[in-house]
Amino acid sequence: MPKVPLKPVNRLLATLPKAEYQRLVPHLENVPLPLKQVLYKRGESIEYVYFPHRAIVSLIATTEEGSNVEVGIVGNDGVTGMPDLLGDNIATITALVQREDSGMRMKASLLKTEFGQGGVLQSLLLRYTQALYALTSQNAACNRLHQIDEKLARWLLLVSDTVESNELQLTQEFMAQMLSVRRPGVTEAASRLQQAGLIRYHRGRISILNRQKLEAASCSCYGIIKSQYARLLEH
Structure with missing residues (x-):
């Protein structure tokens, strides 16, 4: 498995102070993100969160009839699996890789623990959640x-x-x-x-x-x- 880079490729991770990023490093794993890989499905528990490098992850809403529509995208400025940080680890949408590359992943439960410690990480993830909400709202309109x-x-x-x-x-x-x-x-x-x-x-x-x-x-x-x-x- 490729080593975790000293300088993160994901821009959200790169924004963290060095000390906070180093605290995450033992829990991060460098993984491939192949095309059409499903990171989690609607209704499933979110086991891992992913910080993409040059991959793109589509956030897809699905109707009961099986129709799909993209409501948001996550790239190298973001992270998947935000519902877990907000108190519920059950996915309400499906996360699908639409452009293959690689990324960092870690246990969602561990990131939630780090989030609870406050600091820049907590503030940054809250702002990212707000940005993602703005994206999904604007996409709907x-x-x-x-x-x-x-x-x-x-x-x-x-x-x-x-x-x-x-x-x-x-x-x-x-x-x-x-x-x-x-x-x-x-x-x-x-x-x-x-x-x-x-x-x-x-x-x-x-x-x-x-x-x-x-x-x-x-x-x-x-x-x-x-x-x-x-x-x-x-x-």
Whole structure:
């Protein structure tokens, strides 16, 4: 198993004072996060929390009929499994790896104990919870009110920010599932963005060609989400 890095890759961990991070190190494990790995399912107990490196984890709400919609994403600025820290270790959503890479994991019960000691860790995780709540709330409004081209642009920008790259590996089927729209709608929206010179899409690979214009094509939700994360987490 790869060693825990002295300098954390995950930006949330990197924000901690050295002493607080070193207190977590004995409990952290460097693990691969392969594509489509389910970290936990709705209704299951949360055994581990994960701090992604360059992986992306989709937080997915599921209806009783089996329909899925992405309500949030966790990247290298965050951590999965927040319900456990707030007093309940039963997952209300499913956490699915949508971009493979690696990350740090630790027992949820141990992080909860560290959280209870206060300090910067507690403050940081509370602010992250608020940022994640802002993201899920804005996603709900966006999915209900905005056009598919705007939603797709917003989602691509958020994913790009999370992986810190303009090169993305995303299938149309997956994008349709995450945006809770039909696949033909995503195909048409991606085609319009490509014709406008904003992206290039070919065989599951998307390149953002003009970020400034893609931001202009996005709905206002992208700017709102970005400003909330900056206000709460960039200190």
